[in-house]
Amino acid sequence: MISIDVLVAEVSGLNRQDLDLWIAQSWVRPDDDAGDLVFQDIDVARIKLILELRGTMEIDDHAMPVVLSLLDQLYDMRRQVQALGTAITETAPDDVQRALAQRLTQQMRGVLH
Amino acid sequence: MAKLDDPYATLGVPRTATQDEIRKAYRKLARQHHPDLNPGDAVSEAAFKKASAANELLSDAEKRGKFDRGEIDASGQEKATGPSYRDYAQQGAGQRYSRAGAQSGGWNPEDLNDVFGSMFGQGQRRRNMPQRGSDENYTLTCDFLDAINGATPRLTLPDGRSLSVKIPAGTKDGQILRLRGQGAEGLGGGAAGDALITVTIKPHAYFERRGNDIHVTLPVTITEAALGGPVQVPTPQGPVKMKIPAGSDSGTELRLRGRGVPAHGKQDAGNLYAKLSVVIGAPDDALKAFLAEWTPKDPVNPRAAMEDKA
Incomplete structure (x- = not known):
């Protein structure tokens, strides 16, 4: 949890104006602590990612929301799949889990052939 | 010691490449292999690390010169990086940027239909089989005395249907009433789902x-x-x-x-x-x-x- 001033000082290549714009467009969503913006670790990582997307990968401000939206959907999906896996591990009997794993790997082979 | 990869080969550029060619080659690889864009893909992650290390070395004219003259080798260029976005995004913390909102639980019944209908490979076969309609959730605010003594208010559903709901005597705050067959219609002749009504009870002035x-x-x-x-x-x-x-x-x-x-x-x-x-x-x-x-x-x-x- 860090403040916007510490953040701008710590992350190289980040300027305050850009960051304000990203927050205004909800690309980055810090917490509001009585009027002061507070950034969690994931916010900092996301800011670094946006910098990389913009710098190295030359994704411009028009394409950025599309990329972020697709990424957010991807990670939603991955969290869900993880939760599903955990739920199966915790609730399904061993033989069901084995059958499931077998079935899924068979399908995977089907796709490859 | 393992043989170090040639950074020129990694980026796929000749030793005579200009700085601009090197930058372009690295960008192409980064777009393809960035681990935050390919979470869980170890091959991409390794390729990205190699490309980053090669770029780190070759994009710096001074380091590139030393490497070309054999003064340094390709090792030690791989920077230790902190946790990246994917490390947070696929944990619970990632819910912050969920498309469904930070407060959402992460699952809804449609998701389960998607997963159990297609991922488990039954999607095609089940399509024409009778399928029970899904349950639909509603909330109902009820007067204190109606909940204590029981009541049968007539409700209008969002789709215009009107139906009587029996609130049994002694209904508790937060209790869920199930109206069989009043949810979504079934598919292929399947039974309709249920309407699930969560009752919220208004507090009473004295009781x-x-x-x-x-x-x-x-x-x-x-x-x-x-x-x-x-x-x-x-x-x-x-x-x-x-x-x-x-x-x-x-x-x-x-x-x-x-x-x-x-x-x-x-x-x-x-x-x-x-x-x-x-x-x-x-x-x-x-x-x-x-x-x-x-x-x-x-x-x-x-x-x-x-x-x-x-």
Whole structure:
């Protein structure tokens, strides 16, 4: 949890104006602590990612929301799949889990052939 | 020691490449292999690390010169990086940037349909088989007394259908009522789903429910408290007469057996507890004159317990 001033000082290549714009467009969503913006670790990582997307990968401000939206959907999906896996591990009997794993790997082979 | 990869080969550029060619080659690889864009793909992650290391070395004219002259090798260029976005995004913290909102639980019934309908490979075969309609969730705010005594309000659903909902006596706040067959229609001749109605109960001005008992604070006059006598007590089923014993005081709790939540299911009727609260109001001249003259036979200090503790 860090403040916007510490953040701008710590992350190289980040300027305050850009960051304000990203927050205004909800690309980055810090917490509001009585009027002061507070950034969690994931916010900092996301800011670094946006910098990389913009710098190295030359994704411009028009394409950025599309990329972020697709990424957010991807990670939603991955969290869900993880939760599903955990739920199966915790609730399904061993033989069901084995059958499931077998079935899924068979399908995977089907796709490859 | 493992043979180090040639950074030129990694980026796929000749040793004579310009800085611009190197940058372009790295960008192409980064777009393809960035681990935050390919979470869980170890091959991409390794390729990205290699490309980053190669770029780190070759994009810096000074380092590139040293490497070309053989003064340094390709090792040690791979920077130790901190946790990246994917490390947070695929954990619980990632919910912050969920498309469904940070507060959402992450799953809804459609998701489960998607997963169990297609991922488990049954999607095609099941398509024409009868499929039960999904349950639909509603909330209903209900008056306190209706929940205690039961009621059958008529509701209009968002799709215009109107139906009677039986709220059974003794319904609790947050209880879910299931209306069979009132959810979404089934597919291929399957049964309709259920409507699930979560009941929220409005608080009552005087009554408070605890389990199956009802508690009420009953204001009484100083005369009623001191001398006793019949008073009218409100109950969820209407007012009843009750006799107050002489010498009652504020805080005295009287029980009316069976006047709480009515018997429902396997539960017996609860009781009503009336806690007396003596209300003096503005004393008239006669009472003032009496109290001024009055010397109690056994004076009591009602604050004695408090003062002992202080």
